[in-house]
Amino acid sequence: MTSEDTAILDTIERWLARDVRPHVMRLDHADEYPHEMVGQMRDLGLFGATIPVEYGGLGLSATTYAKIVEKIAETWMSLSGIFNSHLIMAACVTRAGTPEQKARYLPKFASGEIRGGLALTEPDAGTDLQAIRMRAKRDGDAYVINGTKTWISNGIHGSCFALLVKTDPDAEPRHKGMSMFIAEKGLGFTVSKKLEKLGYKGIDSAELVFDNYRIPAANLIGGVEGKGLQTALGGLELGRINVAARGCGLASAALKDSVRYSQIRKTFGKPICEHQAIQLKLGDMATRLQAARLLTYDAARAYDTGERCDMEAGMAKYFASEAGVENSLEAMRIHGGYGYSKEFPVERYYRDAPLMVIGEGTNEMQRIIIAKQLIERDRV
Numbered sequence: 001m002t003s004e005d006t007a008i009l010d011t012i013e014r015w016l017a018r019d020v021r022p023h024v025m026r027l028d029h030a031d032e033y034p035h036e037m038v039g040q041m042r043d044l045g046l047f048g049a050t051i052p053v054e055y056g057g058l059g060l061s062a063t064t065y066a067k068i069v070e071k072i073a074e075t076w077m078s079l080s081g082i083f084n085s086h087l088i089m090a091a092c093v094t095r096a097g098t099p100e101q102k103a104r105y106l107p108k109f110a111s112g113e114i115r116g117g118l119a120l121t122e123p124d125a126g127t128d129l130q131a132i133r134m135r136a137k138r139d140g141d142a143y144v145i146n147g148t149k150t151w152i153s154n155g156i157h158g159s160c161f162a163l164l165v166k167t168d169p170d171a172e173p174r175h176k177g178m179s180m181f182i183a184e185k186g187l188g189f190t191v192s193k194k195l196e197k198l199g200y201k202g203i204d205s206a207e208l209v210f211d212n213y214r215i216p217a218a219n220l221i222g223g224v225e226g227k228g229l230q231t232a233l234g235g236l237e238l239g240r241i242n243v244a245a246r247g248c249g250l251a252s253a254a255l256k257d258s259v260r261y262s263q264i265r266k267t268f269g270k271p272i273c274e275h276q277a278i279q280l281k282l283g284d285m286a287t288r289l290q291a292a293r294l295l296t297y298d299a300a301r302a303y304d305t306g307e308r309c310d311m312e313a314g315m316a317k318y319f320a321s322e323a324g325v326e327n328s329l330e331a332m333r334i335h336g337g338y339g340y341s342k343e344f345p346v347e348r349y350y351r352d353a354p355l356m357v358i359g360e361g362t363n364e365m366q367r368i369i370i371a372k373q374l375i376e377r378d379r380v
């Protein structure tokens, strides 16, 4: 990391301590959108964290980005979702957009003037993305889009989405009929409902309906049909590194709280950290966190050097998200009844962590991706 990267991390740390930590419990329990924090995130440049400097972003490496995400997720995981899916949308444009699309959108994405996310999932298609039904039909110099997207992060407060559609529903193989658009809210593009969740509070998850929504052909990312799945999967490499970093953040918060609490809580005449059963848990939690971090940094390093990193990002996402789940449960056990209480943050880690197992490709799929890559990289 450069000294600039270290300075950014220090600034984030100060912001979290001053403007975020004191308000998290209230906002999370009220499931309230953190408007003020989003404004501060804009000022900090977080909406342009990985967008190249030439387009007004901070141009941070995936490694520095992962460290920022871990710090933020340690304080409130929901906040990292507000800029992560936005940055995946930006990554789709950066990697696959035409020069005109980059010039038009990336500066506004970087400043946070336009914020949004990634719209892939549909009511009948999540893991099997090639089964999506949303249809975009060419009509002169525009396309007409019909269909429904669900579970879209930032769906209510965001205004622009990288939208995966079918331009040729009969294509074989199916992915050749898939394309991606930069879709801004407008006539025919509405939010039909806010989705209620176990955790991941504060951030909006929504169902989006497209009813004869007209979009200029100039918004087809890359300008050619048939590249949509490839564009989405490219963006998800960064997304998986982000989810891995969020898993690390949760695993770390659970560990830190447990180390502190176990020194204060006494049973049988001594702090519970002096009982071996608790020490075994702390030892496992710390080792799991360290392994998760190393996998995450390794995937980020591969991404930064431009190497193919679907296997590395998959391993990091899989292991670190499971570490988040396991550490949050162990923290709850260590906190006893207080772990189950809304007066302590542990119950929030426990509600937030399982999303990391599902989002950006379920962990079942990550293991399948890892296995396929093992075979592809060592064919006999």
Ligand SMILES: Cc1cc2nc3c(=O)[nH]c(=O)nc-3n(C[C@H](O)[C@H](O)[C@H](O)COP(=O)(O)OP(=O)(O)OC[C@H]3O[C@@H](n4cnc5c(N)ncnc54)[C@H](O)[C@@H]3O)c2cc1C
Binding pocket: 085, 117, 118, 119, 120, 121, 124, 125, 126, 127, 128, 150, 151, 152, 153, 154, 197, 200, 205, 355, 358, 359, 360, 361, 362, 363, 364, 365, 368
């Ligand atoms: C809070 C939240 C936020 C989200 N944000 C977004 C977002 O911003 N944008 C977006 O597009 N989506 C978003 N999603 C959707 C998320 O990406 C999907 O839920 C996820 O991809 C899984 O899809 P599914 O829910 O349809 O499950 P399904 O695909 O129906 O899978 C169900 C189960 O079957 C397993 N499975 C499926 N196929 C296989 C297979 N071949 N082999 C083995 N197991 C398999 C899965 O692993 C899973 O366990 C979000 C979801 C949540 C809960």
